[in-house]
Amino acid sequence: MVGHEGGRILVTGALGQIGTDLVQSLRDIHGSETVIATDIREKQGHPCIENGPYTNLDVLDKDKIFKLVVEKEIRIIYHLAAILSAKCEENSDLCEMINLEGTRNILDAAREFNLRIFAPSSIAVFGPDTPRKAPQITPLNPTTKYGMTKVDCEILGMIYFEKYGVDVRGIRYPGLISWKSPVSGGTTDYAVDIFHAALSEKSTYDCFLNAQTRLPMMYMDDAIRATISLMDEPIESLSSSRCGYNISGVSFTPEELVFEINKKLPNFVCKYKPDIRQNYADSWPDSIDDQISRNDWNWQSRFDLESIVNEMITNLK
Numbered sequence: 001m002v003g004h005e006g007g008r009i010l011v012t013g014a015l016g017q018i019g020t021d022l023v024q025s026l027r028d029i030h031g032s033e034t035v036i037a038t039d040i041r042e043k044q045g046h047p048c049i050e051n052g053p054y055t056n057l058d059v060l061d062k063d064k065i066f067k068l069v070v071e072k073e074i075r076i077i078y079h080l081a082a083i084l085s086a087k088c089e090e091n092s093d094l095c096e097m098i099n100l101e102g103t104r105n106i107l108d109a110a111r112e113f114n115l116r117i118f119a120p121s122s123i124a125v126f127g128p129d130t131p132r133k134a135p136q137i138t139p140l141n142p143t144t145k146y147g148m149t150k151v152d153c154e155i156l157g158m159i160y161f162e163k164y165g166v167d168v169r170g171i172r173y174p175g176l177i178s179w180k181s182p183v184s185g186g187t188t189d190y191a192v193d194i195f196h197a198a199l200s201e202k203s204t205y206d207c208f209l210n211a212q213t214r215l216p217m218m219y220m221d222d223a224i225r226a227t228i229s230l231m232d233e234p235i236e237s238l239s240s241s242r243c244g245y246n247i248s249g250v251s252f253t254p255e256e257l258v259f260e261i262n263k264k265l266p267n268f269v270c271k272y273k274p275d276i277r278q279n280y281a282d283s284w285p286d287s288i289d290d291q292i293s294r295n296d297w298n299w300q301s302r303f304d305l306e307s308i309v310n311e312m313i314t315n316l317k
């Protein structure tokens with residue numbers, strides 16, 4: 001018997017923003033050899049490749065997924081491989097293929113081999129008709145292609161749970177802020193890029209959202225804690241929100257973030273040059289009601305804006 005609950009853990013899309021932090025945390029908890037990192041790309045020197053087992057895996061390659069699950073005695077998959085919001089709007093065919101077919105392949109493997117699956121959702125499931133503080137249970141009418149694939153994945157997860165008994169769990173992540181990995185392709189990327197720019201020699205940043213765009217955000221440590229604790233929760237505790245639990249961290253505007261950064265770096269200057277991503281952000285809510293996650297699995301965030309800014313500047317320096 002190996003690793004976690006008699007098997008190993010596989011992470012898809014492990015070289016991305018969340019995978020970089022999640023793989024490390026899972027290896028700290030369960031041991032390096034128990035956690036198999038996979039991604040479609042190789043990145044020399046990446047900690048997920050250096051610090052434990054790594055395999056190339058395209059989530060569209062269903063045969064390889066099935067083969068790996070058997071060979072490596074996988075019990076749990078954290079399925080992070082996806083195309084993010086801004087990139088999805090540029091290439092909707094690719095977005096649909098990776099986000100939907102990739103997820104379906106992972107769910108099929110779960111059905112065949114009785115695996116537990118984490119399949120993340122996003123606040124992009126909400127649309128312009130969502131109340132500014134997004135409730136857990138509300139009509140989901142996203143206007144972005146990315147958001148539509150995330151709604152479809154939540155529905156697909158519920159179908160596999162109800163019809164085939166597959167234990168699928170998911171969180172509607174807000175925009176995530178972290179320092180270990182670069183970000184690209186997301187609408188909330190500004191809240192990471194801004195720190196790199198603030199600490200650069202020029203100490204200026206052109207923000208692609210306007211100064212007053214309030215969005216739900218979260219520090220990566222909170223997101224990783226939420227992910228692992230949801231996956232460790234007994235199945236009986238989870239309700240019909242299991243494939244897309246709302247979780248709330250902090251909500252702020254670019255202007256408020258700049259104000260907080262300026263307390264530490266007074267010379268930093270931010271200019272506002274909204275691009276197409278402003279439209280995506282405008283279709284999303286300001287904040288998130290996470291009462292159901294608090295009730296079902298005792299969720300509570302820890303990082304506020306001030307502590308996020310402190311952590312980011314200290315670690316990036």
Ligand SMILES: NC(=O)c1ccc[n+]([C@@H]2O[C@H](COP(=O)([O-])OP(=O)(O)OC[C@H]3O[C@@H](n4cnc5c(N)ncnc54)[C@H](O)[C@@H]3O)[C@@H](O)[C@H]2O)c1
Nearest residue numbers: 013015016017018040058059080081082120122173175176
């Ligand atoms: N980061 C955020 O702020 C955020 C917010 C909401 C939801 N999410 C969701 O969380 C998940 C992970 O996000 P992330 O920020 O780590 O994304 P990311 O873009 O940083 O990483 C995704 C990874 O998937 C890999 N990938 C792409 N196509 C693949 C394929 N065909 N097969 C295997 N791997 C492939 C990429 O190489 C990349 O390393 C996604 O489902 C995303 O929609 C993220």
